[in-house]
Amino acid sequence: MAVQTENGDANLVNLTTLLGARITGLGMCVPDRVLTNADLEKIVDTNDEWIVSRTGIRERRICDPNTLSSDLAIQASINALSNASIKAEDVDLVLCATATGDYIWPSTACIIQNAIGARKAGAFDLSAACSGFCYGLATAAGFVQTGAMKNVLVVGVDTLTKQVNWEDRSTCILFGDAAGAAVITPCTAGEGVLASVLGADGSGLESVWMPAGGLKMPLTQEAIDNKLNCIQMKGADVYKFAVRLIPDIIEATLARAGLTTNDIDHLVMHQANMRIINAVANKLQIPESKVFVNVDRYGNTSAASVPLALTEAFGQGRFKQGDIIATVGFGAGLTWGANVIRWSC
Ligand code: COA
Numbered sequence: 001m002a003v004q005t006e007n008g009d010a011n012l013v014n015l016t017t018l019l020g021a022r023i024t025g026l027g028m029c030v031p032d033r034v035l036t037n038a039d040l041e042k043i044v045d046t047n048d049e050w051i052v053s054r055t056g057i058r059e060r061r062i063c064d065p066n067t068l069s070s071d072l073a074i075q076a077s078i079n080a081l082s083n084a085s086i087k088a089e090d091v092d093l094v095l096c097a098t099a100t101g102d103y104i105w106p107s108t109a110c111i112i113q114n115a116i117g118a119r120k121a122g123a124f125d126l127s128a129a130c131s132g133f134c135y136g137l138a139t140a141a142g143f144v145q146t147g148a149m150k151n152v153l154v155v156g157v158d159t160l161t162k163q164v165n166w167e168d169r170s171t172c173i174l175f176g177d178a179a180g181a182a183v184i185t186p187c188t189a190g191e192g193v194l195a196s197v198l199g200a201d202g203s204g205l206e207s208v209w210m211p212a213g214g215l216k217m218p219l220t221q222e223a224i225d226n227k228l229n230c231i232q233m234k235g236a237d238v239y240k241f242a243v244r245l246i247p248d249i250i251e252a253t254l255a256r257a258g259l260t261t262n263d264i265d266h267l268v269m270h271q272a273n274m275r276i277i278n279a280v281a282n283k284l285q286i287p288e289s290k291v292f293v294n295v296d297r298y299g300n301t302s303a304a305s306v307p308l309a310l311t312e313a314f315g316q317g318r319f320k321q322g323d324i325i326a327t328v329g330f331g332a333g334l335t336w337g338a339n340v341i342r343w344s345c
Pocket of ligand 1: 045046047050051054055130169170171173208233234235236237238239272273300330331332
């Protein structure tokens, strides 16, 4: 089917012959420094029992002041390309999902592109907070499935520990720093990314956000004194939003692929909170053995969380040819995004 574009050119994409788009390589990078719940007990009025029972988090990784999102992202990208056996010069697009880029502009994707030597690649950042990697994977799959691009590098990275208020015990316990990356390449139709659902509800802007530092509220001394350059979160609202919405989003994405929850071999959710993961899995009646969890060791790593989980699950040999993997992210915006993948080696 030829689609007529606005300027009258025939769009050459033949929608009846879409390719598949699969994850060919995965990589991750976390800082060496571990911050345990016991360490947090020395910073704020909290305790290990409270944190573990409310979130499932036992420790998280934290950057030193000189380490930037790009540093983690570059290493994760190198690891993913090596895992995919693809040279940086063969990458067509570097897509970086982050809320903690080195600069407001230009993009962190351009920094990655230059550092890894992806000299033929385009590069841009994508802003969808904790949903960012899932948005990025859907976008990359679209480019590959239409034949517009061959090798797309999708990176999810965040260093949110640089934006937490270390006096706010309800948020500073939650977040960790990390990067994860995936290389997306063509495959047989019916394998790889089978379906994606992306969504947003901008009316929830203030549920989890950072008010200052953009153009609307510049970074004045007053804003800094009031911690407006730090994460502000209505935790209970975010919790309810996730538990109410995410099961439906997973089911809708599966339905788009002609599948049901019975077909899921692996549920790889955004690792925000163990209680959210359990609530979603219980609602969908997905057994614990199919649910991947690493929130206990890394906390909520925002855009890095899903690729970090995919990389670890893959590294543990969990994914077999033909397995159905449901991934889902959710977070600030509010945003959410899910992808259903048929694993293809
Ligand atoms: N240690 C000890 N006590 C704490 C605490 C901490 N780290 N943080 C909060 N508390 C206290 C509160 O002050 C409150 O005390 P009070 O009753 O005396 O006022 C009590 O614990 C209950 O607080 P509440 O905020 O109702 O806890 P909760 O059960 O809702 O759990 C979250 C808080 C943040 C763990 C939970 O709301 C949550 O997980 N939300 C989702 C957050 C998320 O995933 N965000 C990122 C999305 S991408």
